[in-house]
Amino acid sequence: MADLDSHLLRHFLDARDQSVSGDRLAKELGVSRVAIWNRLERLRGAGFVFSASTRKGYVLKSVPRELYPALIEAHLQRLNFQPKLEFLTEVDSTNSEAERRLAAGQEAPFAVLARLQNAGRGRLGRKWHSRHPGNLYLSLAFRPLIAPDRLKPFTLWMGLALCAHLDKNLGIRLGLKWPNDLLAPDGRKVAGMLTEARLDADRVRECVFGLGLNVTAQREDFPEELRQLASSLAQVSSANLEINQIAAEILQALWSAWKDYEAGIWIKSFMPYWERYDVLTGKFVKIGLLGEPKEGVVRGINEEGSLILQSPAGLTQVISSGEVTLRKD
Numbered sequence: 001m002a003d004l005d006s007h008l009l010r011h012f013l014d015a016r017d018q019s020v021s022g023d024r025l026a027k028e029l030g031v032s033r034v035a036i037w038n039r040l041e042r043l044r045g046a047g048f049v050f051s052a053s054t055r056k057g058y059v060l061k062s063v064p065r066e067l068y069p070a071l072i073e074a075h076l077q078r079l080n081f082q083p084k085l086e087f088l089t090e091v092d093s094t095n096s097e098a099e100r101r102l103a104a105g106q107e108a109p110f111a112v113l114a115r116l117q118n119a120g121r122g123r124l125g126r127k128w129h130s131r132h133p134g135n136l137y138l139s140l141a142f143r144p145l146i147a148p149d150r151l152k153p154f155t156l157w158m159g160l161a162l163c164a165h166l167d168k169n170l171g172i173r174l175g176l177k178w179p180n181d182l183l184a185p186d187g188r189k190v191a192g193m194l195t196e197a198r199l200d201a202d203r204v205r206e207c208v209f210g211l212g213l214n215v216t217a218q219r220e221d222f223p224e225e226l227r228q229l230a231s232s233l234a235q236v237s238s239a240n241l242e243i244n245q246i247a248a249e250i251l252q253a254l255w256s257a258w259k260d261y262e263a264g265i266w267i268k269s270f271m272p273y274w275e276r277y278d279v280l281t282g283k284f285v286k287i288g289l290l291g292e293p294k295e296g297v298v299r300g301i302n303e304e305g306s307l308i309l310q311s312p313a314g315l316t317q318v319i320s321s322g323e324v325t326l327r328k329d
C-alpha cells in the first residue's frame with residue numbers, strides 16, 4: 001500500500017510543477033482512477049497539497065514539513081538507491097532500535113529513521129533533544145569487516161563526508177568540531193554524531209552510526225536552555241529545505257561514505273575535507289573528559305584521528321577522546 005503511494009509521489013516529483021493526468025497515473029500504476037483519487041485524498045489528509053483541473057489533472061503544490069515514509073521512498077527511487085530502511089513514527093532512540101535489531105540478527109546494513117525520539121542519546125550519556133519532526137534522527141547499522149582500531153577515524157570521516165555533501169548539494173557550509181559536532185558559522189551546533197560498536201578482539205562485530213541533524217527547527221522550537229547552543233540548516237540557509245528530500249540524499253551520501261570507509265578508499269579525500277571543514281586547528285582549546293583537563297593550541301590530527309595539542313609550554317600531546325571547549329582568551 002505504501003508502495004503505491006511512493007510510486008504515485010514519484011510521478012509527481014518527476015513532473016515537478018507540470019500536471020499529471022489521473023488517467024495516466026491509473027494506467028501506469030495499474031489501478032483504477034477511483035483508487036488514484038482515494039490515494040490523493042489520503043495524501044491530502046496527511047498534509048500534501050494537490051491542485052486539480054478536470055482537463056489536465058493534478059499538480060503537487062506542497063508536501064508535509066515532516067518526515068513522510070512514502071515521500072522519502074519516492075526520493076530514494078529517483079536517486080536509484082534502495083537501502084533497507086526502517087521508518088518509525090516515534091522510538092526511544094534510533095541507535096537503540098538499530099542495536100536491538102542487530103542483536104535480534106537482522107541482516108545489515110540497514111538504516112533506522114524516526115520522526116521523533118523520546119529518549120534520544122548524545123555522547124557522554126547526554127540527552128539529544130528529539131521532539132521536532134522536521135529534524136533528522138537517523139542511525140545506520142553495519143557488521144563491518146574491519147579491525148577494531150580501523151574504526152577510530154570513522155565518525156570524523158562520516159562528519160566530513162556530510163559536510164562535503166551539504167556544501168556541494170545545498171550550498172551550506174558547516175564546520176566539523178572534533179570529534180563529533182557539526183557547527184554553524186556562528187558556532188552553534190547543527191548536528192551531533194554518536195557511533196557505538198560491539199567489538200571482538202580482532203574485528204568489529206557490530207557498529208551503529210547515529211546522526212541527529214537539525215533541519216527545519218527554528219530557534220523557538222528548541223527548549224530555552226538550548227537556544228544559544230543549537231542551530232539548524234534552516235537557520236543558516238535561505239534555501240527552501242524539504243526534509244524528505246534531504247533525508248533521502250543524506251542517507252545516500254552517508255551510505256556511500258561508509259562503503260568508501262569499508263573499502264579503505266576514504267583516505268584520499270580525508271585530508272582535503274579536513275582542511276576545508278575542521279574548525280579547531282590553530283585555536284586555543286580546553287579539553288576535558290577523563291583525568292586532568294588539558295589546554296593548548298590544536299595543531300591538527302594524526303592518522304588515527306586523534307587530536308594533536310600543543311601545550312602553552314610547547315609540549316605536544318596526542319588526545320584520543322575528550323570534550324573540547326574553544327577558549328575565547
Ligand code: BTN
Pocket residue numbers: 092093094095096117119120121122123124126128136137138139180181191192193194210211212213
Ligand atoms: C552528540 O552530539 O552528543 C551526539 C548526538 C547524536 C544524536 C543522534 S539522533 C539519532 C541517533 N539516536 C540517538 O539516540 N542518538 C543519535
